Amino acid sequence: MDNNITSTSVDEINIGDNSTHVRSEERDEGVEPKVGMKFNSEEEVRTFYSKYATIQGFGIAKISVKGDDEGKPKYFSLACSRNGNYVSTANSGFNPRPSTKTGCKAKINVVVRSDGVFVISKVSINHNHGLSPSKSRHRKLDSAAKRILDINDQATIELSESSLVISASGHERVSNNEKDCRNSIAKVRNSRLGVGDAEAVCKFFKRMQQRNPNFYHVMDFDEEGRLRNLFWADARSRAAYESFLDVVSFDTTYMTNEYGMPLTPFVGVNHHGQSILFGCGLLSCKDIDTYIWLFRNWLECMSWQAPKVIVTDQCKSIQAAVREVFPNTQHCLCLKQIMRKIPENLRRFNEYKKIKRYLKSIVYESITINEFERRWAEMIDEFDLRQNEWLASLYNDRKQWVPLFMKETFGAGMLTTQHSKSMNLFFDGCVNSKTTLKQFVEQYDQALKRKVENESLADSSSFNSKIPLISHFGFEKQFQEVYTNDIFKQFQSEIRGMVYCNVSFVGSDGHVSTFQVSDVSKGEDGITKKVVYNVQYNEDQFEVLCLCRLFEFMGIICRHIIKVLVEKNVNEVPDQYILDRWKKDIKRTHTYVTNCYDDLGMKEQHVRQRCLYSQFSQISEMAVESAKMYEFVMKNLQLLHERMLSNDCCFDDANEGDCSDLPICSPLKVRSNGRPPMKRKESKVCMSKSNKGRKVVYENNHSLDGTDTAPH
Template sequence: MIEEPRTGMEFNSLEELNSYYKLYAKRCGFGSMTQRSERDDKGSVRYVTLGCARGGKARNKTTNMGKPRPTAKTDCKARINALKVDEKMKLTTVNNTHNHGLSPQKSRFFRCNREVSEAVKRVLDTNDLAGIRMNKSFGSLVVGAGGFENLPFSEKDCRNYIDKARHLRLGSGGAGALRDYFSRMQYKNPGFFYLMDLDDDGRLRNVFWADPRSRAAYQDFGDVVTFDTTYLTNRYGMPFAPFVGVNHHGQSILLGAGLISSEDTDTFIWLFQTWLQCMDGLAPPAIITDQDRAMKNAIAVVFPKTRHRFCLWHILKKVPEKLGSHRAYKSGLKSQLMKCVYDTQNIEEFEKSWEQLISKYTLQENGRLQSLYSERTYWVPVFLKECFWARMSTTQRSESMNAFFDGYVHAKTNLKEFVDQYDNALRKKIENEISADFHSFSVTIPCISRSPIEKRFQELYTNAKFREVQQQVMGVLDMDPYLLRRDGVKKTYLVEDEVRVEEFCKNITYYVDFNEENCEVKCSCGLFQMRGILCRHVLSIFKCNGIKSLPARYILDRWRKDIKRRYTLIHSTYDSGHQREDTNRYSTLLNICYQMITRAAGSKEHTEDATKKLNAMIELYGYNQEPPSMTKIGEETTIVGSSKQVLSPQVVRGKGRPPSLRRASRMEQHIRKGKAKTKKANLLGKRKEVLFGLDGSQPVLEGLDGSEVQK
């Protein structure tokens, strides 16, 4: 119980007086404030009046008389006056009578009783840098404190602090802060690459950047790249344009990114040329994009020798929109179109099947199908079998990069905040890769057969890729190759494969050419050419010909776990400019304190003893020490580069892009529901191969080339 103020009480300092009256007010149920103070010639306070926070009269400054501002003022006269006498503050007059009700349980809501401690600030800073939303951060603080009533601050106080912290950390957060960030990264590591495209007024138009690790990783995994721009990122509406590849675990890997102001041919040419310059002029052998005319034109200019593929999923999802009104769409047109796309094994079969489709349903004048046919080499699987795609047939990996930003990046996110979040994505991807490397070396997946070929893949390939090999090894049991013809050392086999969708089966016949002399083999399914994994049809031919030793040509270095790749030795350039040198010391002390608290909290005596000693240590080290913060920039973060001012970009609208986050179409929503149902079915013992149809109705199954096969 705290003593009530009375005339004649003395305090050693003004701080002690303030602390006493603030605590007294909180216990009684009101807020305190300094109503008046006077200073002497030396600048120290000689007289002070502390009173109730509801003292004084309301001052309504609003011009809208019909909507006056709410006020808490009641002209309460409760107050104390203190005069400095002999270096002590002495109470001269005291009034403890209030003209309003008091509520000790609700006094925590007064401004004077709300304070965000340094420890909480650090937690908020850390969570903000990690992309954790404020409602999640505040919720964890509430749980840790045992309830809202035990927190001396509100969620709004936390949001206000983070807003100020971001301003200190990011400055304006626009193009100027972005340039400073890039300059700092390049100063730390010359391998960091960035280029900013400005208009005639010095305003940012486009920007591209890539860290040293991504540039080095491109040397190993730049054989196929996906590129996509279907995401609204920030307050300027600049589309995010990531270049994404696949590493030896089949994981997505970032190979650079851009923010662009428009999606026309000239902009894409600038972005692709910049990326090519970043990658030392080495163009990717294959690239996957959406069916976008501007992208297609730009790729033809910048990457003339690169095999360009359209995202198959995006093309086929538009089919119901363009052909759904046809009277025969559901009665046969859709099924025959899918068979034409998926079931044909060579170009001649496709051309014949397409001609039959057009003729049967009199679609000669259909503009959509004419357009698709004219660009058939960009999306029909049969035209793409001779190129390596690393199990990618869509831009889904680029969109998975976009999904990483969901929940944090929004329409008000500035450029610097977005790039910070990109760094978080980079960290996460690197950590996932390191974890997968560890498990591939320390965890062995048992073989499911006695085949020495499977054993060889077990020794060389990462666990993720060995799992894919095992899927094919398991399918060998159902294969019964038939020798169609023989020409010297060359054989041609027919292999009939049964593909199952729940209770339905579909038989597909594949052709396998085998050379006995050099063990060269090629299957019409194209799995090895497209994915780099030997198909079950080829493995069955090896088995029936007694091949025990795996030919070296069928072991791809890009899937191996025993190769030390140069990019893994390069540390990614993270922006540590917002961290001070004493941050590590802070973390060290905090860990020690946690250990002490865990042990001391076990008994009341230990808790009281630890509290006394900690308070003594606080007195020993003083209050004038500035606590470490993650929102200030240390001296080591010297900014280098051009001093020319860079203006933030103007707000733009992309092609067909709504003014918010990328919105899923009704088709995508149906497919997501289908995937959820499929997952539930798998838990009930259904086969995992089941996907759902492109229009959400008819099931499809996964083909050997990574695309979907219509039933």
């Protein structure tokens, strides 16, 4: 036997009493391993051998692991990291990859006794390569490094070289690679949310609902109990929808997770022009019934308030579902997604580049409907496109996606390509196609938190700072005072664009004057063109109407109207041209709503609102039981509301608690049914009558006004 190798049989280790526990000071000194050394855990063995390897100058790796029938370890080996032989996996033998393997035999074998003690049974200290303490690397993350990686992961900070440096406390001490860090993150994610995706999602949703009762979610299962569809919306999104329900975008093309379930977010635009979520779904398939299921649950979640405009993809199933669930909502098709499909539908034509350029010119540069119809017919004839079904379907749906036909539809910027990019970037950096279902739900919450923080920063910026004026016009000062900074910047861009405009008087008919404003713009072909717009100005009623319809489309008066206002020496515009939607001084409900991540540093208003929601929810549950009780509650709420609006109550802090003049009765007793009276009702499980075989779980059945919205 080699002098550098010593061994003892397993039986000798189990019954022998010559083995001793390794003292902590011996582990710190890095003493040479010997047969018979005992340890209390695998971690102690690794720490001892890692310290020894660091002093000697080699790395270590765990090999030859074997467990019993219950999965508990029976024995394992810790070997030199150069153990084993290199096997090439390169596609070409002329491009071999570097390898550290030299077939080194240095290692220690460890057996686990029946009493749980770890004992070294074999030691080999001879290496077949050079040793260097200054160049050895031990791939092990300590608790501090794991904590840093976990915090960064929850904050959606992408793993990079800086993460490795921080975890090692400096470049010179970097011993773990990116794979080690990613493995650690994956392990923490798994333990954070549980093992099973569906079960973990259920538990995660319940925790969020416990923190805010207005969190809403529905899970749809098939006959075998397998998760099929999923929808959820947090309390803040539900409250925000009340302020921004004028236009909603629904997109199914963003990404899919590892189960092939497409992500379907409901997205709107807030008062800063930022993307804001109104709920999100994960669907198992893209058929009409599934979309109807999702739309109806979303509509129920939003207290049955349908949006004024909904923007979707050009999908026949979605279009049919929208007609079924939103019959009174204007349905528009996403312009960006349509233009993105041009290559796959027209690339086979020999004159593809000309067709593409011509089509974009028709869509973006047509001024009147007659011009659009004429140029479209010319394109079809010139390039012989009569048999193209895709173009035929676009023409049939032209009123739903061509900007010219939607000029009088308010879209808050979502009907053009300018805003689509920011919507699609909502989840970037948080989730991808390989993200598991439980990881996605958690990262979704982090993405939402980031959006809320961005909105809060924009609110603070608009309140505490002003964008400097670029002109002496009084109406610019007027918009500066009331609009958020981001929207005011867009208005200022129209003032700058006025430099390229010239105005001429055409004529008048009574109080209505007509002007022609010529504008210079760059077309799709890069050529600068002159376009003339008619602007009508009613001096008596102070109404201005421009052919470009930017105000109707975006809510911001255009450069052509500004040019006419300057011509007529107008310093202020009436309130009808200042939309509440873009104002910065309006108190919006959703800014007071707490969410699952707002437990720390909660504002006093948030605490009050949570208490009010809880109390109103209990009252509403009792009031709906009988007509008399309902009338009693509504009568007193109406009286209380009128008193509050008329300032007939004393709300000064100095008189806080003195509510003797308020018409408030003692609270009604809550029927506990054997449970504590303050405990929230348990979730209901119902069978959906509209879809046979669908098992739907409603985890939150309270609408924003406190009424019960679950199907009966």
